[in-house]
Every structure is written in C-alpha cells, then in structure tokens.
Amino acid sequence: MKQQKIIDDKYLDKIISAAYGDSGIWDKIKIYRDAKRYPEVKKLLDEYRATSDEVKNFANVKCPDDLLNKAEKEIFNSERKPANFSMVFRKPVFSSAALVIILVIAALLIFKQPNHENKYSKAEVLTAELQVKESLGLVGKIFKKTQNTISYDVLDKQVVPPIKKGMNVVNNLLNGG
C-alpha cells in the first residue's frame, strides 16, 4: 500500500517552482522522484507543467500604440516634474547633512549670543545712568515748559482776559454803570 504524501504550502510552492523550471536542481530531483512515488504529487506537477507550457506558448501580442504613447508621456512627465523638496531629505545622506548643518547653526547661535554680562563696563553703566537722568530731565523740562505755556500763555493771556472782560460787562450791567 502506497503512503500518501502530505502536501503543505511549502511543498506546493516547490512543485510549482519545479513545474515552471524555477527551482534548484536538488528540489527538482526531489519533486520528480516524489512524483514517481506519489500519484497526487504527479497529478499536481502535471497540472502546473501544463499551465506553465500554456503560459510559455502565449504568442507575443503587440502593445497598442496609444497605450505605449500614454506610458511614454507618463514617464516623460514624471521625469520633468520638479524634485519634491521632501524627497531630497528622504535620502539618508541629505537628511544627515541637513541635520548636521542645523545643529551647527544652532550651536553657533547659542554660543555667539551676546554676553550681556561682559558687554557693558562699569563706566558704560555710569554713563548710561547719566544719560537716563539727562533724558528724563529733558522730558521734565519739556513738560515744565508746556505747563508754563498752558498756565501763562493760554490761561493768563488768552482765557482769563475774556473772562475778566465778560465779568466787567456783567458787573457794569448789574451796577447799572
């Protein structure tokens, strides 16, 4: 009584490879040997060999011109398309280079930061103090001048006289003068 061969997926792949002539020499010998021993293996091998022969015997069909033109157009367009910026950085060399450049820039920016602590000498700070006082003094002077103008020129000269005049007119009227 002949034993039945267990055909799993792996073994089936080997049969297909042998049928299409893609398997290695040892696998091929093994499959052909099994085919002689086990009818189910032979049956599968024959089936796949028949399919393989059919595929091999397919006549070369000429591809339609319009399809070819369309394909050419697609390829041409894709070649002319400007390179996507992000595509550049998908390449490890460029992304690493970019990273290094950015790190260098960041380091330079950090270490080239103006050191305020050492930027100003004591003399400069003292000068700045005088300048601040002078600036505030100038503001104060302008405020004072403006205040004087408002109180003297505007109030005394322009507002008070008409009021005085008006009061005199009222007084005269009231006194019947």
Add this chain to the structure above:
Amino acid sequence: MKTTIKILMFFVIAFSLSVFAQSKDDYSNEPGYVDFGNLSSYMKSDKVTEVNIESYLLKMVSNLTEKSDPELSQMLKGLKMIKVYSFDANAKNSEQLMNKIDKIDNSLTSKNWDRIVKVRSQKENTNVYIKTTPDQKTIVGLVVTSLEKDGESAFINIVGNIDMDALGRLGAKFDIPSLENIHK
C-alpha cells in the same frame, strides 16, 4: 527612524529660530516703539544729545541705582528702551523739522496713540503722546516731539511700562542744571 529624524529636525529648527529671535534686540515690534526716521542731517549742530539705551543696560542702571535712587530704579525696571535726539533748531531746518513733526503726528494719531499735549505757537511746537494697552490700564509708550524756533528741538521715545507720575517727578528732579546751563 525617519520619523525620529524629522521630529528632531523640527525641534532643532524651532529652537534655532527662537534663539535667533531672542538674540536680536528688536524693539520695532513693541507697541510703544516709534521710528523717527533719519535725523542725522539735523545732528550737526554744536549742541547735540543722542541717547539710545536698551533694556539690558537700563536694567543694569536700575540695579546700580537701587539704593541711591529707589524711585528711578523702580521706574527703569519696567522700561525697555529710551531714545532721545536733541539738537539746535535754526531758521534753516525749522521748516523741515516742522514737517517731520507733522508727519509723526499723523502717523501716531493714525496708530491710536493718544496726544495728551499739543502746544502750537509761532515760537514753539510741542506734542506729547502716550500709547496705552487695549485695556487702557498701562502706558507702554511715550513720545515727545518738540521744536522751539531758534532754540532746541527734541524727539523722545520711551518704550515699556511707564509710570507717568514717577516720570513727572523724576523729570522735574533731573531737570538738571547742566542742561539748563548749556542753554545759557
């Protein structure tokens, strides 16, 4: 791996940009900042004062005066910049300066600065403007433009949190004789 690199790159770029932004003392974005334009052509007279003190130096002055003048020190803590241009005005440049002051006036009033003082006479033209925060609680900028025909012209911009009371008191206090004496 690629995702890690991308995330890393994003953080490095973001960090670099923030560091770069901090490294540059740019006051032009401050609401109280005003650009007076080029005044160099007027700065050729004998008596010229040009002051441009930025935040860090102001802080150092604030620290220096903490004991000797606590009010000045306190006021300086809130300031970011003091810019002063002062020079002699004469018959030659008075008209140009007048035009400049008018231009600044138009620019500031269109930018919602409040003009708190306007004095305009034959002899002088003085404007004082303040810029407040939207809630009107804090003054963040002060501008003074002043022209005294055949006298002194001044363009002043103070940026930062300004205590007007303290400024008035300190202004009166530092209306120092040296400045008066220069005139005389």
